[in-house]
Amino acid sequence: MLVSIIVPCYNEEEALPFFLDAIQQTEAEMTAAYGCDFELLFVNDGSRDNTLEVLRSFAGPGVRYLSFSRNFGKEAAMYAGLQHARGDYVAIMDADLQHPPEMLKAMYEGLQTGAYDCVAARRESRKGEPPVRSFFARCFYRLINRISDTEIVDGACDFRMMTRPVVNAILSLGEYNRFSKGIFGWVGFRTKWLPYENVARVAGETKWSFWQLLLYSIQGIVGFSTVPLALASVLGLVLCLLSLLMVVYIIIKTLLFGDPVGGWPSLACMVMFMGGIQLFCMGILGQYLAKTYLETKRRPIYILAETDEENPHGGQEA
């Protein structure tokens, strides 16, 4: 039984030595307990620091690496890792030790029972997170689960271990705009959730700003729901009905009371309001159009610049 562990790394030179120590200790314990083998597969996502040098020094038996030609994002790094993993079981985890390696044991046991195809960590609380961010995160999950058929679990992590069929299913979704929480939900399979508390990063700093998270959430909505597209029709219909009522009202009013000139401020407000709604709906259309545009280009999800592999999968094939 071979277990692949995929580790996306972007500017993680400080965290990587701690990570390697911790993961190799867990590997040794698990090999002793269950007799399974491991391969570590690091994916350097175009780091600007010395991550690549660190990875080169790690490479050897049981440790492989892939290196991108630039930063393609964590989603692309995970995809590349899944493409190149050889294990019967494949795990994904962050390089910053926010995902405790000890949990791999519980994940492995969960898969071994045969009752699950995927065992994933799930954050129980949002402790230690700025309250504004938690608030928006909750709103996002409530919204997307209401408008999408795909179940997107609040607090679900990328930290998970999967069987080969699940990996193949994920790889079969070759879309360019990847939103892994949606993809994991979309492929289905029996998933076991393990509760876990977020721990602080061992070194370095997070790569996510609030703005990036906002864009990412829009990508998630556009990728897994078409309900916003219907919004324009619904709003348009409602406003049509409203305006009909107003026409009737104005005709009656004019017949009864004559037609003194007036109502310019209200007219201005209405023009603004309509303009706003039209732009808003056009913006939604634009979001879908932009994503469709990028998908139709069929660009590779990532480009490999260097690896210790002999016959690497090119990202081009993706």
Ligand code: UDP
């Ligand atoms: N990461 C990556 N590419 C990126 C950003 C992040 O491969 O463009 C990796 C990063 O090195 C880490 C993981 O994704 O292993 C999670 O990133 P981070 O810890 O910054 O996110 P957070 O834990 O704060 O959500």
Ligand code: MG
């Ligand atoms: Mg992190």
